[in-house]
Amino acid sequence: xxxxxxxxxxxxxxxxxxxxxxxxxxxxxxxxxxxxxxxxxxxxxxxxxxxxxxxxxxxxxxxxxxxxxxxxxxxxxxxxxxxxxxxxxxxxxxxxxxxxxxxxxxxxxxxxxxxxxxxxxxxxxxxxxxxxxxxxxxxxxxx
Amino acid sequence: xxxxxxxxxxxxxxxxxxxxxxxxxxxxxxxxxxxxxxxxxxxxxxxxxxxxxxxxxxxxxxxxxxxxxxxxxxxxxxxxxxxxxxxxxxxxxxxxxxxxxxxxxxxxxxxxxxxxxxxxxxxxxxxxxxxxxxxxxxxxxxx
DNA sequence: GCTTGACCCTGAAGTAACTTCAGGGTGTTG
DNA sequence: CAACACCCTGAAGTTACTTCAGGGTCAAGC
Ligand SMILES: [Zn+2]
Ligand SMILES: [Zn+2]
Ligand SMILES: [Zn+2]
Ligand SMILES: [Zn+2]
Numbered sequence: 302x303x304x305x306x307x308x309x310x311x312x313x314x315x316x317x318x319x320x321x322x323x324x325x326x327x328x329x330x331x332x333x334x335x336x337x338x339x340x341x342x343x344x345x346x347x348x349x350x351x352x353x354x355x356x357x358x359x360x361x362x363x364x365x366x367x368x369x370x371x372x373x374x375x376x377x378x379x380x381x382x383x384x385x386x387x388x389x390x391x392x393x394x395x396x397x398x399x400x401x402x403x404x405x406x407x408x409x410x411x412x413x414x415x416x417x418x419x420x421x422x423x424x425x426x427x428x429x430x431x432x433x434x435x436x437x438x439x440x441x442x443x444x
Numbered sequence: 445x446x447x448x449x450x451x452x453x454x455x456x457x458x459x460x461x462x463x464x465x466x467x468x469x470x471x472x473x474x475x476x477x478x479x480x481x482x483x484x485x486x487x488x489x490x491x492x493x494x495x496x497x498x499x500x501x502x503x504x505x506x507x508x509x510x511x512x513x514x515x516x517x518x519x520x521x522x523x524x525x526x527x528x529x530x531x532x533x534x535x536x537x538x539x540x541x542x543x544x545x546x547x548x549x550x551x552x553x554x555x556x557x558x559x560x561x562x563x564x565x566x567x568x569x570x571x572x573x574x575x576x577x578x579x580x581x582x583x584x585x586x587x
Numbered sequence: 588g589c590t591t592g593a594c595c596c597t598g599a600a601g602t603a604a605c606t607t608c609a610g611g612g613t614g615t616t617g
Numbered sequence: 618c619a620a621c622a623c624c625c626t627g628a629a630g631t632t633a634c635t636t637c638a639g640g641g642t643c644a645a646g647c
Contacts, residue, residue, distance in 0.1 A: 349574045374563035420517035444587025
């Protein structure tokens with residue numbers, strides 16, 4: 302099959318497929334005489350695998366690790382478990398960060414219940430406060 | 445004061461300060477005879493404002509909107525409220541997304557309680573399933 | 588006088604995971 | 618044989634920065 306069909310089977314764009322190839326996530330496919338990429342069932346499976354991982358917000362690095370494990374079928378799968386646990390950790394960290402953020406935002410929002418002029422707005426005043434919080438090291442890749 | 449002092453007062457790097465200037469978030473400062481940037485108190489306040497907004501994960505576009513409002517002190521501040529409500533929405537959407545993600549990840553993790561060989565791993569099998577979920581339009585800028 | 592070191596300057600390139608664009612080939616259908 | 622859908626490559630744009638290369642400024646110490 303050609304790239305457009307592959308892409309639609311995995312619900313992504315042809316550009317994304319070509320990008321994954323360039324990144325080494327998808328193997329380089331055979332070409333037709335017209336220089337079109339030619340794919341088969343294994344490519345569909347691998348691309349779906351990648352897209353599912355991306356839908357779970359894994360990085361390409363994480364996906365690459367899983368794909369490497371997938372290519373050694375006889376190994377034991379503890380590496381898979383470790384990676385999944387770590388990634389669940391990434392999600393947990395980000396949820397915690399955002400929950401804290403939301404608290405602060407809601408508190409800030411309360412500083413302006415009645416609409417005043419800009420130079421008296423409690424929100425803008427709150428944002429102008431000098432805080433001493435250096436951005437610390439991130440333990441998640443989720444933005 | 446010079447750029448290093450400004451940066452340390454706002455807990456960021458000098459590169460970040462120069463970047464904000466290039467982006468138009470900070471006004472271009474005066475220069476010393478040695479061509480060094482020279483800042484005053486208003487710059488400190490504006491930079492702290494920006495850093496606080498960034499600590500709340502606002503985009504530069506959102507911050508730019510707030511700064512523009514800040515520069516019209518006599519206007520009423522309903523725009524500020526709207527922006528904050530919208531941004532709280534962005535955070536809410538992302539928290540909901542991540543919570544769903546986490547559910548799926550935990551479920552997937554349960555598919556491999558005992559460590560098997562890779563080609564029998566329930567996790568990898570779960571990830572290989574073809575799903576029909578086209579990535580829909582994002583209503584948050586939070587990654 | 589001279590060197591060392593901390594600080595400053597510019598402009599370009601790298602990061603993640605794509606998307607968009609420019610400019611052009613292929614192949615089927617009417 | 619022209620229109621149109623589909624394919625190709627390589628480069629640049631996206632966000633919010635960071636890193637790097639290559640070079641100037643200035644105060645202190647020998
Ligand atoms: Zn992860
Ligand atoms: Zn207000
Ligand atoms: Zn927002
Ligand atoms: Zn397993």
